[in-house]
């Protein structure tokens with residue numbers, strides 16, 4: 552997909568628009584599989600939350616991946632995409648027992664992350680195999696908003712509560728078939744991750760009927776040239792060896808599971824916007840685009856960096872710009888970024904727009920959510936239409952007020 556292809560996509564589908572390159576998704580998936588080749592049973596469950604378009608789920612299904620889901624709606628999207636319920640794991644946080652029971656009935660693997668629901672679910676359905684999410688209290692992620700393994704985190708069952716957990720398992724007679732952790736996004740240090748894995752192995756020894764150990768995700772991808780990324784190949788080599796050794800000690804071959812989102816789809820995506828206004832103030836040159844944090848919230852939500860390229864003038868002279876949106880609040884995509892000279896009407900391409908971009912988009916300011924396009928085998932395919940005014944009013948039930956005039960007349 553070159554710059555001209557991207558410009559053509561904006562001509563065909565308008566702007567703003569999301570575009571995903573299937574080849575990049577496939578190559579990331581293969582990279583992960585290759586890194587863990589020494590493990591006999593590897594399960595990659597794509598984290599639906601990152602990008603939940605049905606065509607993307609179908610692509611992962613065609614590759615043989617399973618799905619990691621956090622809501623019953625994500626489970627239903629997976630089923631709609633044709634994924635076998637046995638290949639879906641459901642890892643909710645703080646949802647009702649009723650929702651968990653409904654998902655269990657669909658034949659999906661349940662993962663429970665608190666003792667209260669574990670006890671209630673185990674008492675009512677001792678025959679349903681359950682995975683448990685452990686909190687190893689290791690902070691492997693780089694950003695506090697997306698680090699979930701630390702001591703104050705609301706996620707998982709604390710390793711300090713293992714005795715309590717074991718009492719629940721014994722009293723209910725439930726079957727624990729998996730053990731899970733997810734320490735948070737942006738793993739920078741493999742040794743820290745391996746340390747958390749040791750805690751998981753130690754915990755696993757308590758359960759005699761395990762089928763899999765799920766190491767969650769949090770692989771960091773690069774956002775700019777020279778950026779640190781999780782060294783998947785090194786992690787694969789080290790963790791595979793340690794996992795195989797553990798299986799020997801355990802006496803059985805278990806499956807090793809991961810549930811990456813960002814690693815698989817982040818770099819496949821680009822977000823294309825058009826520059827509406829160039830506004831020169833006394834201190835800054837703003838490039839105001841036809842989008843805002845309603846379509847891509849990550850920079851405003853947790854300071855994420857997305858590289859921005861002016862694909863209408865790639866060879867131009869570089870200048871400093873603040874790229875901002877059209878939302879009625881501070882809405883900054885990038886401050887004082889070096890970008891090739893921008894004119895009104897130019898198309899800007901945001902990198903790393905595959906994960907947590909469209910899936911976090913909203914209708915704030917009553918704007919339509921953009922279309923999504925899949926670039927597959929050299930062609931652009933529309934996989935979600937741009938919303939319309941009908942979508943904005945769909946589901947609303949207008950209340951009929953009596954006018955003041957009608958009120959007076961009825962007196």
Ligand SMILES: Cc1ncc(COP(=O)(O)O)c(C=O)c1O
Nearest residue numbers: 598733736768769810811812813
């Ligand atoms: C339980 C769980 N698994 C997997 C993921 C996917 O993480 P990432 O996109 O960093 O791979 C998340 C992200 O929030 C998560 O909470």
